[in-house]
Amino acid sequence: MAELYRVLEAGKIGIFESPTGTGKSLSLICGALSWLRDFEQKKREEEARLLETGTGPLHDEKDESLCLLSSCEGAAATPRPAGEPAWVTQFVQKKEERDLVDRLKAEQARRKQREERLQRLQHRAQFKYAAKRLRQEEEETEHLLRLSREMLETGLGAERPEQLESGEEELVLAEYESDEEKKAASGVDEDEDEDDLEEEHVTKIYYCSRTHSQLAQFVHEVKKSPFGRDVRLVSLGSRQNLCVNEDVKSLGSVQLINDRCVDMQRSRHEKKKGAEEEKPKRRRQEKQAACPFYNHEQMGLLRDEALAEVKDIEQLLALGKEARACPYYGSRLAIPAAQLVVLPYQMLLHAATRQAAGIRLQEQVVIIDEAHNLIDTITGMHSVEVSGSQLCQAHSQLLQYMERFGKRLKAKNLMYLKQILYLLEKFVAVLGGNIKQNPNTQSLSQTGTELKTINDFLFQSQIDNINLFKVQRYCEKSMISRKLFGFTERYGAVLSSREQPKLAGFQQFLQSLQPRTTEAPAAPAAPADESQAGAPRPASPLMHIEGFLAALTTANQDGRVILSRQGSLSQSTLKFLLLNPAVHFAQVVKECRAVVIAGGTMQPVSDFRQQLLACAGVEAERVVEFSCGHVIPPDNILPLVICSGISDQPLEFTFQKRELPQMMDEAGRILCNLCSVVPGGVVCFFSSYEYLHQVHAHWEKGGLLGHLAARKKIFQEPKSAHQVEQVLLAYSRCIQACGQERGGVTGALLLSVVGGKMSEGINFSDNLGRCVVMVGMPFPNIRSPELQEKMAYLDQTLPRAPGQAPPGKNLVENLCMKAVNQSIGRAIRHQKDFASIVLLDQRYARPPVLAKLPAWIRARVEVKATFGPAIAAVQKVSPTFFFLRVSPPRDLISHCLLSAQFHREKSASS
Numbered sequence: 001m002a003e004l005y006r007v008l009e010a011g012k013i014g015i016f017e018s019p020t021g022t023g024k025s026l027s028l029i030c031g032a033l034s035w036l037r038d039f040e041q042k043k044r045e046e047e048a049r050l051l052e053t054g055t056g057p058l059h060d061e062k063d064e065s066l067c068l069l070s071s072c073e074g075a076a077a078t079p080r081p082a083g084e085p086a087w088v089t090q091f092v093q094k095k096e097e098r099d100l101v102d103r104l105k106a107e108q109a110r111r112k113q114r115e116e117r118l119q120r121l122q123h124r125a126q127f128k129y130a131a132k133r134l135r136q137e138e139e140e141t142e143h144l145l146r147l148s149r150e151m152l153e154t155g156l157g158a159e160r161p162e163q164l165e166s167g168e169e170e171l172v173l174a175e176y177e178s179d180e181e182k183k184a185a186s187g188v189d190e191d192e193d194e195d196d197l198e199e200e201h202v203t204k205i206y207y208c209s210r211t212h213s214q215l216a217q218f219v220h221e222v223k224k225s226p227f228g229r230d231v232r233l234v235s236l237g238s239r240q241n242l243c244v245n246e247d248v249k250s251l252g253s254v255q256l257i258n259d260r261c262v263d264m265q266r267s268r269h270e271k272k273k274g275a276e277e278e279k280p281k282r283r284r285q286e287k288q289a290a291c292p293f294y295n296h297e298q299m300g301l302l303r304d305e306a307l308a309e310v311k312d313i314e315q316l317l318a319l320g321k322e323a324r325a326c327p328y329y330g331s332r333l334a335i336p337a338a339q340l341v342v343l344p345y346q347m348l349l350h351a352a353t354r355q356a357a358g359i360r361l362q363e364q365v366v367i368i369d370e371a372h373n374l375i376d377t378i379t380g381m382h383s384v385e386v387s388g389s390q391l392c393q394a395h396s397q398l399l400q401y402m403e404r405f406g407k408r409l410k411a412k413n414l415m416y417l418k419q420i421l422y423l424l425e426k427f428v429a430v431l432g433g434n435i436k437q438n439p440n441t442q443s444l445s446q447t448g449t450e451l452k453t454i455n456d457f458l459f460q461s462q463i464d465n466i467n468l469f470k471v472q473r474y475c476e477k478s479m480i481s482r483k484l485f486g487f488t489e490r491y492g493a494v495l496s497s498r499e500q501p502k503l504a505g506f507q508q509f510l511q512s513l514q515p516r517t518t519e520a521p522a523a524p525a526a527p528a529d530e531s532q533a534g535a536p537r538p539a540s541p542l543m544h545i546e547g548f549l550a551a552l553t554t555a556n557q558d559g560r561v562i563l564s565r566q567g568s569l570s571q572s573t574l575k576f577l578l579l580n581p582a583v584h585f586a587q588v589v590k591e592c593r594a595v596v597i598a599g600g601t602m603q604p605v606s607d608f609r610q611q612l613l614a615c616a617g618v619e620a621e622r623v624v625e626f627s628c629g630h631v632i633p634p635d636n637i638l639p640l641v642i643c644s645g646i647s648d649q650p651l652e653f654t655f656q657k658r659e660l661p662q663m664m665d666e667a668g669r670i671l672c673n674l675c676s677v678v679p680g681g682v683v684c685f686f687s688s689y690e691y692l693h694q695v696h697a698h699w700e701k702g703g704l705l706g707h708l709a710a711r712k713k714i715f716q717e718p719k720s721a722h723q724v725e726q727v728l729l730a731y732s733r734c735i736q737a738c739g740q741e742r743g744g745v746t747g748a749l750l751l752s753v754v755g756g757k758m759s760e761g762i763n764f765s766d767n768l769g770r771c772v773v774m775v776g777m778p779f780p781n782i783r784s785p786e787l788q789e790k791m792a793y794l795d796q797t798l799p800r801a802p803g804q805a806p807p808g809k810n811l812v813e814n815l816c817m818k819a820v821n822q823s824i825g826r827a828i829r830h831q832k833d834f835a836s837i838v839l840l841d842q843r844y845a846r847p848p849v850l851a852k853l854p855a856w857i858r859a860r861v862e863v864k865a866t867f868g869p870a871i872a873a874v875q876k877v878s879p880t881f882f883f884l885r886v887s888p889p890r891d892l893i894s895h896c897l898l899s900a901q902f903h904r905e906k907s908a909s910s
Helices: 002-010 024-055 062-071 086-154 179-186 189-197 212-224 254-273 279-286 296-308 313-323 327-333 345-349 351-356 371-381 388-408 411-430 454-461 468-478 480-490 505-517 525-531 541-551 582-591 606-614 661-677 689-702 704-711 721-741 785-797 807-824 867-875 880-884 890-895 900-909
Strands: 013-017 205-209 233-235 340-344 365-368 384-387 448-453 559-565 573-578 594-599 623-627 637-642 680-686 712-716 747-753 771-775 835-840 862-864
Touching (some): 002 013, 002 594, 013 606, 024 205, 024 212, 205 212, 205 345, 212 313, 296 313, 296 327, 313 327, 345 365, 345 371, 371 582, 371 594, 371 606, 388 411, 388 480, 388 541, 411 454, 411 480, 411 541, 448 454, 448 785, 468 541, 541 573, 573 785, 582 606, 661 689, 661 704, 661 747, 661 771, 661 835, 680 689, 680 721, 689 747, 704 712, 712 721, 721 747, 771 807, 785 807
Parallel strands (some): 205 340, 205 365, 233 340, 637 835, 680 747, 712 747, 771 835
Antiparallel strands (some): 384 573, 448 559, 559 573
16 A cells, blocks of 8 residues: 555556455555545645745745745746856746746636536526527528528439438438538537536546456445545446446347447437427437436436445446436546546547546546456457458448438548448458358458558558548448448348349349338348347447458557458458557556556566556656565465476476377376365366367376266366356355265366466355366467567567567467466465465476566475475375375375375375
8 A cells, every 4th residue: 555655646657466365455445545635635735825825925935935836736947047146046936936826826716617617507507508409400400401402403302202201311321521621610619618518527546447346346345445435436337237228228239239329319419409390300200219318417416426425336227227317427427526436447448438438537547457468458459350241241231221322412421431332342352252242152262361561451452542540530420330230220131242243132122121111011021020039139240340440540560460361251351450559558658647557466567567568658767566475374375386297207288298198197197196185176277178178088088087086076167158157156066065075075176278267257265276286388379370470579679688588489478477377366365265286387497487476476386396295295285184084095096106205205294
């Protein structure tokens, strides 16, 4: 807490490591909120003192002047020439003091005026809102009149107006104006009015974590802390977690919920604008209802209630249902006045999401908890992959949309839609396909993986003459993907293939539209609607492609495009790979006063320093590291590195040796011994699912699996996520039952995979994990094109320290050790817990590898050259077990070929 306080006070970047069970969350709460309380108090005292000294004549107390100038924000002493007379320097200092006091007085006056305006805002909001909408109505009326005149002049106004009844107008793109045109046409009066209505953001702390359950746990810790009654806290979440409209929430898909929510807001605004107009012009509004929970008055009440008392997501959701107010937008209204904002870190790390939520980071504090995979998260958020099937489907849908509504669209809309069609066609062509053919039946003559820089990809695709920034802005402002999704949702599935030549499929498509204008639904669409009633519709493929287009605007050196050509066009993909996650983290570091990156296991820290902070322009002096030891007694943990097996076979599970029968046998014999002496649960991690299944089959064939099953009931980690909870429940019940019965089976053995569902976020506390075994070192696939390009990028970008491995090689080792640290950290979860950690590979004994283990584990690691001393040391972790249990069977011990040294040490310990 003291170190955290110093980091926030000095405005630095802190990397904090504190193991699970050591009070990390409570330390973050108390340290950060103590600093915030003191900061606000100092700010009030400093302002009062400056105003007090500024009301009377300025005196010549240099200490006070220097104190005032150095402590106030934005004040800096002006350097004077060396030979300047003293009276000139004194005059300049007094002038600076007077200017500083004047600025503070003006700032205080503005703040007071803003507070008074905010107090009157509740009474004036309705009038201002109505006046603003009235101006917009007048502008829209003029726009509609001008549009009508243009349509009449061109002769399009009389063509098929009846075709767009029954809600079709919602699917037509509005007239698009660029930002420059809007600025020239509207001026700045409206923006200034928005600024007047916007509330000032107080100094606050943004606390981010990975999942909503972790955030809820943090909120409960805040409630128990000394700050639980006074702090103004608000929890942010996604629409999927905070939506209280059952009709919208039942859609299931996150993208569909977001789109329907935005459409319902727009429906409400358009309904207000058209309330005084003739009803025949607004008949389409009857088809799309506005959200009843989007009420400004009720959301204001919800905001006040949320800030009055600390509430988590579930309580905020219940409050929204009770008050019939939207918790999603109500919580965002509470951001400016909140002192502590709790949110998932995907919401903070993505610039567009951050802006949409109203999050301002200027001079604020950000704490990112559970940040061990922060680099991977940023990379994954900004890496996009689209398939050939999605490209063809989007092209087909967009082409048929233009065929349907082309005569209703203005020239600029048509221009951008044609550009998007051209981009899709070129993307398919660069994969070697034809946009006019069925992607499922279209085989590619050339297969394999090709990696390109962004510029090379643009040139090869022949799209370097298109301004992707403008296309991206058009997609964002026009919401073409949502219009297209509504179009396909209204008229059923749109064909993604073209088996007939040219555009022959359009006649069938247009014919299918005619019966739908009547009251009776078309017969062919009924089965499709029934089949998709239970499951949510997939999002529009154009939504994924928009993300790919946005990624292509990244700087050429910060990303790569991977062309993966498979057997058919539908299976081939275009993937954007972000090489420099620091470009997206740099804005956070630049704007914030201080940033804290915390986690239970942050080793190896060099990744954060080099890939994230150094590349973001952070000086090394600004970064502070702090690693906290564990609270368990030294005897409660036994980390072992075993270099050779029972038959003196060197343990080195490299990719070339791990599939040898003797290596798999050695791992099985060691596991048999450990299961014989360790009570409760044993968790064994393998490098991959394939290797786990291979070893399991080999043990079953050789009889080792039977010996293991005699001591522990064996469970395997499933690949499917929905089966994980079932396996964990059965594993836990088995251990609990064995502890009560005291039979031959002493617990359970769980065979897991590094990087799988059970290597992160699962607590194997107490008897669930008395021993964690790591078989080999789980290095990533070095042949992966993505990893190879990342290594090459780091070798070119980062400097190589003398006497150390290249940065690319360090990346591979760091990825391996990060996965190891997460897996072995599943065992010790609280102060009274105890367990042994067994690393089966002699490569763990190397000093560079040992240095990347967590400090609290590294300090207690014992390297055992042979197996005998290792198994004897494991027995001492829980000596009570040997008084309560019978000794292991002699046939099992003989089968495991224990060494003579082990027999001597065992008899001595007995």
